[in-house]
Amino acid sequence: MEKKTGSQILVESLLKEKVEVIFGLPGGQALPMFDAIHGSRLNFILTRHEQGASHMADGYARSTGKPGVCLVTSGPGATNIVTGLGTAYTDSVPLVAFTGQVATSVIGQDAFQEADTIGITRPVTKHNFLVKDVKYLANTIKEAFYIATTGRPGPVLVDIPIDVQRGVCEFVYPERVEIRSYKPNYNGHPGQIKKAVNVINKSEKPVFYIGTGVVISEAENEVLKISKKADIPVTNTLLAIGAYPHDTSLSLGMLGMHGTFCANRAIQSADVIIAVGARFDDRCTGKVCDFAKKAKIIHVDIDPTAISKVVDVDIPVVGDAKTVLKEMLTLIDKKERKDWIKTVDAWKTEHPLSYNRDDGKLHPQHVIEKISEFTKGEAIVTTEVGQHQMWSAQYYKAKYPRLFLSSGGLGTMGFGYPAGIGAKIGNPDKEVIVIAGDGSFQMNMQEMAISVLNGINVKVVILNNQYLGNVRQWQEMFYGKRYSHSCLARRKECPQLCNTPNRATCPVYIPDFVKWAQSYGVLGIRVTDKKDVEPALKKMLETKSSVVLDVWVEMEENIFPMVPAGASLDDVITRMSV
């Protein structure tokens, strides 16, 4: 049998796993692996920061459903991907990360660029491995991909010491994998499914609450069919945007802190909640003890720990969303629920999403509405984290699942731009637009080099309000308008307690994103007037390479509706009372 080095085994194994692209950055303890990749059939994207690599792998995975792969060196290389792993972990994204490690003989001696990668990444990965002998490497890689992509997906890290990379052994890539202690359960318990269906059939005011699980298991058609068959309105989480067609009359939009009025009201009035692949995040539930008090709660989730973790569940069904919903579809009664739908529709018309469309000012929501209109909701939109993220969630009408990519659970600023690059690599035929805040964008904008050098056409729309806008909004609403360290234009000459921003008198904003883009050879366009939004977006979409739009939006715009942190979903603030 043919003998190979650990590094060659890695390359061969990745090819066997049909990996199309790897994101990463080399370093001393990873050099044998990089040597093996050099000239191989693997497409390697050299990022400017390891964090960028982890988010690119994430964006690739979220947009394609395939596992994202990144490869970095030991020590700082490994610690730099921790945020990316944590982001993927909370949002159930399949990633496989490979890290170089110092030689097994010096582990524990505080060697150069040594870090306890396994210890550091344990809480932010689904599982991790330290490979101590090259003879275990192929099997470990197989297990890593298997664990990352099955059950509730998540990131898996494989730490490979440099002597293992160099070690030699016979290479056989296992055909299948069997882990006695890891057997995800896909089929829901038939008795529980029947119980759930009985409760739904008897209910008068049911609501679907769908999360990423629906996207991951591709259960969107099952949700659609059940909801239409039984007249059940559907609300989605941030990560399930696009999983239910927004133009269907039963769509309530997103629930929670910045969810629609009708979604939150429907949850609070429902007699049955059918939660599918959602985990009752506090941004969705508001004050837990007041959440859907009148409702029996059915929870379908592949992860048993998600059940009754936050909200007590009446009928749990542990299993894969699609498998379980298929069963439910055959059992559920066809039923019209006219009164309930009428009530819900009334909430919709009473309190639609709104902002001031008529004052001629450049509101950020307007930019997103235009993006949605021009792309027909068919583009992949990634976001950073903050106000622009919530406005994008509200106003970008993604037509299908996997078109709206955002760091939901961990709320990682700096995610959107690299994720957009990863998404574009996975979907070269789709338009990819990164909607960013001026704060978040600066956290990983070094990856612009990757776009340019590899000809990856990603559009960036910066909704520039000169603030860490979400922080500023909370400071305005809950901290007496004391804008403590949320202004990004602030210089040492500014008045200490300034809370009266004004583009005309504030210090010049840096960086000048237009000039910055130009320095990468990328078209940069500044928009400061509402009437210029459409032509700029058109120009951006016509351009066949990356473009940066720096849109100077209203600085003190707030996101509404809003349920303040810790308040009940009943307590929606629909607008600022000034």
Next chain:
Amino acid sequence: MRHTVSVLVENKFGVLARISTLFAARGFNIDSLNVSETEDPAISRMTIVVKGDYSILEQVTKQLNKLVDVIKVNDFNDVEYVERGIALIKINIKKSTRNEVHQLIEIFRSRIIDVSQDSIIVEITGDGDKIRAFIKMVMPYGIKETCKTGIVALGRGQR
């Protein structure tokens, strides 16, 4: 409320750290912990005593089950089981108290494993309650040091 949870895990490097990380990260309190190899050297058994209400116990068992290296989790809630721990207790001893202490040792079916001029070491085996009761009884004579193992437990009969 105390709950005893028995966990079969792969006998691999880092498994204990995985379990203790889980407890720390989720804010669960470990009362006692015992880890040892089973009759199959590839498998270890951990016996963990946790404090908390039933919802905590439910989360603990689910979270443990979710770990890739965990093979099986039994909680002994609602089932017949036996549990034992060992404690070594060094007790101050005087001529005047020697007889009383000896009587207690006999009542608790424990035994003396070391004797010196002014102290003895007693070995006591039993469930958590018995050990706590014994410690309470000998406390007035003055305890110099104690050392307790974690509880080990098995379900009774056919389980």
